[in-house]
Amino acid sequence: MIAFAGRSRHPESLASLSRGTSASLRDIASQAWWALKDNWLRSVLSVLGIAVGITAVMAVGTISKGGHYLVFSELETFGLKSVWVFRDRQDKDPHRAVRMGTGIDNDDYAVIRSGCCPAVKRVSPGIHDFGKRQIIRAGNRYSNASVEGVGSEYTIINNDTLVMGRSFRFEDEERRRPVAIIGPTPHADLFGAGQNPIGKEIRIGQQKYTVVGVLKAKSRGFLASIGSAGGQDANNRILIPYTLYQQQLGKKEINWLQAEAVSQDQADIAIAQISDTLKRRHGERFSYRGETMAQYIDTANRILQGVSLIGVVAASVSLLVGGLGIMNIMSTSVLERTREIGLRKAIGARRRDILLQFLAEAVFISTIGGVLGLLAGTLASYGLALATGFPLTPSMTMVAVALIVSIGVGVLSGYYPARRAAAMRPVAALRYE
Amino acid sequence: MIDLCGVSKSYRLGEVVLAVLKGVSLHIDAGEFVAIMGSSGSGKSTLLNVIGCLDTVDEGSYRLDDIAIESASEDELAALRNRRLGFVFQSFNLIPRINALRNVELPMIYHRVAPDERQRRAYAALKNVGLEDRAAHSPAKLSGGQQQRVAIARALINAPDIIIADEPTGSLDSASGHDIMYLFAQLHQQGKTIVMVTHENEIAAYAQRVIYLRDGVVEKDERR
Ligand SMILES: Nc1ncnc2c1ncn2[C@@H]1O[C@H](COP(=O)(O)OP(=O)(O)OP(=O)(O)O)[C@@H](O)[C@H]1O
Ligand SMILES: [Mg+2]
Numbered sequence: 001m002i003a004f005a006g007r008s009r010h011p012e013s014l015a016s017l018s019r020g021t022s023a024s025l026r027d028i029a030s031q032a033w034w035a036l037k038d039n040w041l042r043s044v045l046s047v048l049g050i051a052v053g054i055t056a057v058m059a060v061g062t063i064s065k066g067g068h069y070l071v072f073s074e075l076e077t078f079g080l081k082s083v084w085v086f087r088d089r090q091d092k093d094p095h096r097a098v099r100m101g102t103g104i105d106n107d108d109y110a111v112i113r114s115g116c117c118p119a120v121k122r123v124s125p126g127i128h129d130f131g132k133r134q135i136i137r138a139g140n141r142y143s144n145a146s147v148e149g150v151g152s153e154y155t156i157i158n159n160d161t162l163v164m165g166r167s168f169r170f171e172d173e174e175r176r177r178p179v180a181i182i183g184p185t186p187h188a189d190l191f192g193a194g195q196n197p198i199g200k201e202i203r204i205g206q207q208k209y210t211v212v213g214v215l216k217a218k219s220r221g222f223l224a225s226i227g228s229a230g231g232q233d234a235n236n237r238i239l240i241p242y243t244l245y246q247q248q249l250g251k252k253e254i255n256w257l258q259a260e261a262v263s264q265d266q267a268d269i270a271i272a273q274i275s276d277t278l279k280r281r282h283g284e285r286f287s288y289r290g291e292t293m294a295q296y297i298d299t300a301n302r303i304l305q306g307v308s309l310i311g312v313v314a315a316s317v318s319l320l321v322g323g324l325g326i327m328n329i330m331s332t333s334v335l336e337r338t339r340e341i342g343l344r345k346a347i348g349a350r351r352r353d354i355l356l357q358f359l360a361e362a363v364f365i366s367t368i369g370g371v372l373g374l375l376a377g378t379l380a381s382y383g384l385a386l387a388t389g390f391p392l393t394p395s396m397t398m399v400a401v402a403l404i405v406s407i408g409v410g411v412l413s414g415y416y417p418a419r420r421a422a423a424m425r426p427v428a429a430l431r432y433e
Numbered sequence: 434m435i436d437l438c439g440v441s442k443s444y445r446l447g448e449v450v451l452a453v454l455k456g457v458s459l460h461i462d463a464g465e466f467v468a469i470m471g472s473s474g475s476g477k478s479t480l481l482n483v484i485g486c487l488d489t490v491d492e493g494s495y496r497l498d499d500i501a502i503e504s505a506s507e508d509e510l511a512a513l514r515n516r517r518l519g520f521v522f523q524s525f526n527l528i529p530r531i532n533a534l535r536n537v538e539l540p541m542i543y544h545r546v547a548p549d550e551r552q553r554r555a556y557a558a559l560k561n562v563g564l565e566d567r568a569a570h571s572p573a574k575l576s577g578g579q580q581q582r583v584a585i586a587r588a589l590i591n592a593p594d595i596i597i598a599d600e601p602t603g604s605l606d607s608a609s610g611h612d613i614m615y616l617f618a619q620l621h622q623q624g625k626t627i628v629m630v631t632h633e634n635e636i637a638a639y640a641q642r643v644i645y646l647r648d649g650v651v652e653k654d655e656r657r
């Protein structure tokens with residue numbers, strides 16, 4: 001004789017019946033797990049879709065962070081407090097525009113150097129070849145470096161370091177000493193990279209110079225691509241005292257002044273003070289213009305934002321595709337399991353039990369995809385960190401964003417199919433063939 | 434216990450309105466074993482679904498004890514089906530990807546029974562239908578008769594007082610059909626109320642009362 005548990009009970013009231021009859025989250029999760037395992041190939045494919053999207057999200061974060069480091073490490077090679085002042089050639093005033101000259105002379109430099117401008121810490125004149133290109137050689141080796149006549153504080157202002165020899169001293173400019181500091185490219189071109197050139201002689205045009213220092217190599221790949229700041233090759237330079245260069249070229253003028261502001265936010269004030277001094281000293285005959293490092297930082301940030309935006313769009317598109325993939329397989333799954341839904345409803349599943357079960361399946365897929373994408377993205381950023389030397393490992397915020405986004409994609413793409421499943425009428429679902 | 438009063442139901446297929454139940458009034462007492470018979474399309478399944486709280490009616494009233502079914506919410510009906518009704522279908526309706534034991538456990542998931550208690554009870558229920566050694570088998574590895582016995586174990590797992598069965602032997606050979614009916618007879622002896630649709634006289638013979646439907650009305654109501 002078979003003994004079945006439970007006898008007919010006293011009739012229960014509706015209120016007591018409807019208390020606590022929905023499935024626990026744990027059960028909903030395990031039901032979802034079985035369903036996904038049953039259709040594992042489909043599940044794996046949609047997991048991959050989301051994983052790609054989340055990897056893209058992580059990549060955007062890493063790339064914009066890496067770009068930031070890249071730009072700042074390059075901008076640093078100019079000295080972040082640097083300002084440049086030169087005559088404004090675009091001046092519309094016809095009286096001023098027709099005048100010849102650079103509007104800056106050695107006395108101006110001496111006055112500014114002597115401390116007339118409180119926002120200026122250091123200053124150096126800058127002179128280029130006035131269109132008279134000089135042949136540069138050492139023995140029978142030649143160089144195509146650009147020659148800059150500078151003051152003794154130039155290397156400090158410009159954040160240049162030397163790998164060999166010494167920097168300029170004040171008496172080098174004062175006494176027009178024939179000394180030169182060469183960059184890594186002319187070093188290699190004129191002497192060979194491994195050679196010690198200190199004390200050796202080079203010729204610039206007719207003038208002999210003794211090499212006293214070698215500049216450390218600078219990386220400006222990124223800046224060189226965005227224009228004026230990186231216009232010349234930072235490594236293909238030869239520095240000489242501006243006074244001797246003036247004598248050699250037969251000029252008494254200075255092309256521009258490069259100064260170091262007392263702080264980064266005093267840069268604009270430093271420009272104003274230098275320009276005012278110059279205007280006053282030249283009786284308002286010229287107008288002047290200045291550029292600051294801050295402007296370059298702005299330009300660089302704008303470019304980085306542009307790059308990030310493209311990345312965000314790409315990541316969104318791949319997440320959208322991943323989400324549509326989940327929506328598609330969930331819709332198929334709901335249709336295929338119509339009878340199962342009817343059965344579950346017949347044995348007591350409520351609307352929200354069914355809704356949560358299918359939502360859980362979608363969120364399962366997207367979360368696993370998210371974690372995989374997170375791992376792939378983290379691995380990639382560690383690789384990039386190793387390659388570039390920048391600290392690019394993902395932050396907690398990035399991890400949180402990736403997880404929240406992947407869960408969100410699951411909920412959004414699973415909601416519509418889940419709601420359709422939940423709204424099925426039990427009889428209709430059970431009749432479905 | 435089950436009180437149907439003037440129940441009507443029709444389906445609208447485009448312009449045509451198909452009246453499936455036309456004023457059915459019926460009273461079934463607790464502990465009765467009732468078979469519903471009638472020709473195909475006479476409305477047997479529709480009536481059974483109404484009794485099982487799976488479907489609503491257009492007109493008339495249905496009281497289960499003192500609960501007015503037509504005014505109950507969807508969630509309340511789900512709870513009612515979960516606790517007081519056990520369903521057995523012609524096509525078994527087992528979930529193919531999970532084993533027999535987990536299939537039997539299903540109704541308890543919606544009753545918040547703790548997992549180990551659930552497993553214990555599901556195993557005991559399988560034992561009652563003679564399938565304890567098939568607990569880990571997936572439905573595809575079971576014969577029709579065995580699948581139907583798993584389905585019966587599932588229907589009984591929350592200790593309902595009413596069993597709703599739509600052609601439970603319709604997919605089985607005669608011997609397995611009689612095995613299932615033997616189980617039903619025992620349930621009846623234990624005091625369960627059973628309402629069953631069948632086409633076969635020898636299956637209907639297990640019931641104490643046979644209701645004949647014809648075109649949506651009760652044609653004959655025989656007690657034996
Ligand atoms: N959802 C529906 N939409 C439209 N018509 C329906 C629907 N459900 C049932 N019907 C129709 O209602 C009538 C009665 O159906 P029902 O399933 O109750 O018959 P039955 O007596 O159980 O028949 P069978 O013995 O073949 O199972 C049939 O004509 C059927 O086509
Ligand atoms: Mg039927």
